[in-house]
Amino acid sequence: METAVMHFVYYLLISICWCSGNMGQAIELPNYTPILSRSDFQIRLYNESTWVSARVSGTSFDQSYKIGFQRLYQYIHGANSNSSKIAFTAPALTSVPSSSSPSGNAYIVRIFISTRFHGKPPLPNPELKLRIEKWKSQCIAVRKFGGYANDDDINKEIEALLTTLNNQSITIQDTDSYIIANYNASSHNTTQRLNEVWINVSGIGTQC
Numbered sequence: 001m002e003t004a005v006m007h008f009v010y011y012l013l014i015s016i017c018w019c020s021g022n023m024g025q026a027i028e029l030p031n032y033t034p035i036l037s038r039s040d041f042q043i044r045l046y047n048e049s050t051w052v053s054a055r056v057s058g059t060s061f062d063q064s065y066k067i068g069f070q071r072l073y074q075y076i077h078g079a080n081s082n083s084s085k086i087a088f089t090a091p092a093l094t095s096v097p098s099s100s101s102p103s104g105n106a107y108i109v110r111i112f113i114s115t116r117f118h119g120k121p122p123l124p125n126p127e128l129k130l131r132i133e134k135w136k137s138q139c140i141a142v143r144k145f146g147g148y149a150n151d152d153d154i155n156k157e158i159e160a161l162l163t164t165l166n167n168q169s170i171t172i173q174d175t176d177s178y179i180i181a182n183y184n185a186s187s188h189n190t191t192q193r194l195n196e197v198w199i200n201v202s203g204i205g206t207q208c
């Protein structure tokens, strides 16, 4: 029950964030350079970035995302070494274990940390069991999809991107897990909701 209330409050806050975003105070997204753009996919070169991650040993994307997000929510709302509020960013990433991955592989939910922390955000309170992760610069293949990302849709979208990448002979770096990026709070209705599948790739042009 408490969790449900937290989610409600969270989504309310995010709605407020998004409204102020529309009034010119944009939400920070990780920085990237577009490498390739096609109707059904893009290749982006992401700059190095910092994320805070929550590991969840669940069996469903929907559930794991909610559970992981709740821990991350507490972190950005003061459960950290500086007891400070941390600006909301997008997207939230969820690593989804692939069907071929070794069993016991968990879901990992991550939120992007603003570059204003220069890679050193406040530390999460230990009971939240969160990790600060540094990502090197990385080429990522991206497929966009709308609506509410859920267990029924994501596998179809992941398969579609894998098929495209195989067709284009693009090298996939890791087949144990794939990432779903969520950009909108669940209070946002389906019109213009944005989600993406992210797959690490290499071997494209000189930069990737």
Ligand SMILES: *[C@@H]1O[C@H](CO)[C@@H](O)[C@H](O)[C@H]1NC(C)=O
Residues within 6 Å of the ligand: 031, 047, 048
């Ligand atoms: C990439 O990140 C570094 C430091 O994290 C920054 O100095 C540089 O300006 C960034 N590059 C781009 C293209 O955003």
Ligand SMILES: *[C@@H]1O[C@H](CO)[C@@H](O)[C@H](O)[C@H]1NC(C)=O
Residues within 6 Å of the ligand: 082, 083, 084, 085, 120, 121, 122
């Ligand atoms: C710590 O909190 C203070 C006051 O809320 C804030 O000004 C400062 O930027 C915070 N420092 C970090 C590293 O988050």
Ligand SMILES: *[C@@H]1O[C@H](CO)[C@@H](O)[C@H](O)[C@H]1NC(C)=O
Residues within 6 Å of the ligand: 095, 134, 135, 136, 137, 138, 173, 174, 177, 178, 179, 200
């Ligand atoms: C993708 O690349 C980043 C940066 O190198 C790495 O930290 C991350 O674990 C990779 N993710 C997957 C799913 O391979």
Ligand SMILES: *[C@@H]1O[C@H](CO)[C@@H](O)[C@H](O)[C@H]1NC(C)=O
Residues within 6 Å of the ligand: 166, 167, 168
């Ligand atoms: C890639 O897709 C195109 C268009 O759908 C198709 O004509 C082509 O045969 C495919 N190539 C491979 C290697 O699957």
Ligand SMILES: *[C@@H]1O[C@H](CO)[C@@H](O)[C@H](O)[C@H]1NC(C)=O
Residues within 6 Å of the ligand: 189, 190, 191
């Ligand atoms: C979705 O949002 C738009 C704009 O805020 C609104 O006009 C529309 O009625 C909403 N649709 C539903 C199904 O809630």
Ligand SMILES: *[C@@H]1O[C@H](CO)[C@@H](O)[C@H](O)[C@H]1NC(C)=O
Residues within 6 Å of the ligand: 018, 090, 183, 184, 188, 189, 190, 191, 192, 193, 194
């Ligand atoms: C969802 O997020 C994307 C990316 O920031 C934004 O362009 C879009 O307007 C958002 N959709 C809604 C319904 O708020």
